[in-house]
Amino acid sequence: MAELQSVYAADMSGLPGKSASAQRLPTRVRVWAESGRNRSYCQVAVLFGLLLHGFFLAGCASHSHRVRDARMAYYQGDLEHAGELLRKAQKSHSGERDCLILDQAMVSLVGGDAAEAERLLREVRDRFDFLEQKSLGESALALMTDDTAVAYGGEDYEKVLIRALLAVCNLMHDGSDAIAYSLQVDQKQREILERAQETMPEEVKPAYRHVALGAYLRGILQEESLTHYDDASRSFGTVANWEPEFELVKYDLQRVQSGVHSARGHGVVYMLAMVGRGPSKEEEVAEATTVSLLIADRILTATGKHSLPPTIAPVKIPRVVVPHCTIDSVAIDVDGRPFGLTQTVTDVGRLAWQQCEASRNRRIATAVVRRTLKKAAIYSVKEMTGVESPLVNVAYDAAGVLWEATEKADTRGWTFLPAKFQVLRIELPVGVHRLSLRSAWHGQPVGPSYQADVEVIDGRNTYMLATFPDARLVGKILTSNAVNSRQ
Secondary structure (H helix, E strand, O other): OHHHHHHHHHHHOOOOOHHHHHHOOOHHHHHHHHOHHHHHHHHHHHHHHHHHHHHHHHOOOOHHHHOHHHHHHHHOOOHHHHHHHHHHHHHHOHHHHHHHHHHHHHHHHHOOOHHHHHHHHHHHHHHHHHHOOOOHHHHHHHHHOOHHHOOOOOOHHHHHHHHHHHHHHHHHHOOOOHHHHHHHHHHHHHHHHHHHHHHOOOOOHHHOOOOOHHHHHHHHHHHHOOOOHHHHHHHHHHHHHHOOOOOHHHHHHHHHHHOOOOOOOEEEEEEEEEEEEOOEEEEEEEOOOHHHHHHHHHHHHHHOOOOOOOOOOOEEEEEEEOOOOOOOEEEEEEOOEEEEEOEEEEEHHHHHHHHHHHOHHHHHHHHHHHHHHHHHHHHHHHHHHOOOOHHHHHHHHHHHHHHHHOOOOOOOOOOOOEEEEEEEEEEEEOEEEEEEEEEEEOOEEOOOOEEEEEEEOOOOEEEEEEEEOOOOOOOOOEEOOEEEEEO
16 A cells, blocks of 8 residues: 555655656756747657556457457367467467466366466466565556556455365375465465455455355365375364355364264265356446545545536546356266255355455555556646647647546456356265266256266265256366266
8 A cells, every 4th residue: 555655656656746846857958948949849759658548548458358268168168179279378468378377277177287377377376476465557557548457466366266276286286285274274364354354444344255165175185095084174174164054064163073984995076167157357437436436536646736617527447347157067977876966165156256345445446546556647748848728738638538548457367267156065985986067057857968987995085066057067077086078
């Protein structure tokens, strides 16, 4: 915040007076600009620069439009084409690279390469951590253009879910680091919530819900050790507190308190399901609210000498859109007999939407401040160049309007996430079993059936992962100790 305020102060100091504006320029430039002979050239140069900048940005599509085809290919199960589109976009849009890599990781995961997905997720996790150190230069550029000028550092829920997906990926191919990743989930959440306690209004804090998936994975891993039942009980208790609607965790708590992982000669299959189409961002034209104007006014008056203009035009901000889900769970049959339905342990769509709504007024306020600084900059340039001609004055105003009109909402984000992470615990006798999976709606199967064979090991966990963005499976059914699978 201090860096942002210093940028505001630097841009607002001395406005709109001519002498103060001119004093910030090097002496040679100031003398040249104030020379009557060169003043008209300066005006033309400034106008040309503003118009060229505006026309260049006007033709740029948003991130949400650029990934639309890749997203559609992914949902249709054409993972090869989705991957090609994402790799192509990475080469031409470096500012969106991390978002595209996150989506690439999902393509790798559902395609069966969990190790590659883990590598990609680690790469973005580390870069997001680094980008939490704000760049003063980027903040200044964003105030004069829009938020897409700033390197994308991830939404809070994305930073947490990266770590949760890392745990899932690790379970699918190795499992040695899964507990460490699950601990990172809780650690990052604590960091975010501590920051929220310090900087966010009281009405915003409830939107920062916990992601229970990390604690749940840690609980089932601790239980499997046969010696850490107390730790498992604490983990499951955390899940029950964070996700009271997740009914299965009540049985998990009862089981670990009795100190029995599974019956003699039995093992456990955990079916992890990524269900529904997850959230994405779209551009929204928003009216300045009373709260957002108050926030913007505080920012400006705390750092500059000028109050906020009384009338503010609508501004562009991102909004989270969660597609309507045509399914709500996955129905599991074991050896031809119905067994149960997966249940939600983390609702990604609700999490993303609530956090976006919580930051809505702050986003509007930032856009309002940007709009105000642009108006002040145009006024300052007029003063500096000594505009006298009505025609030139109108041209400056037109350039300013174009400058504002080319602003774009920052719609960058992780678009291949599921709507929900779900799980079902299946205790079975030792041996090979055939599981059949079908998407379901209100408890009734609605899609085709997909089969996978799984080997159950005495007293051990086996993990399976399936992705159902709608009625049909996308990619493969992954199994941590696979026998074979077929659709």
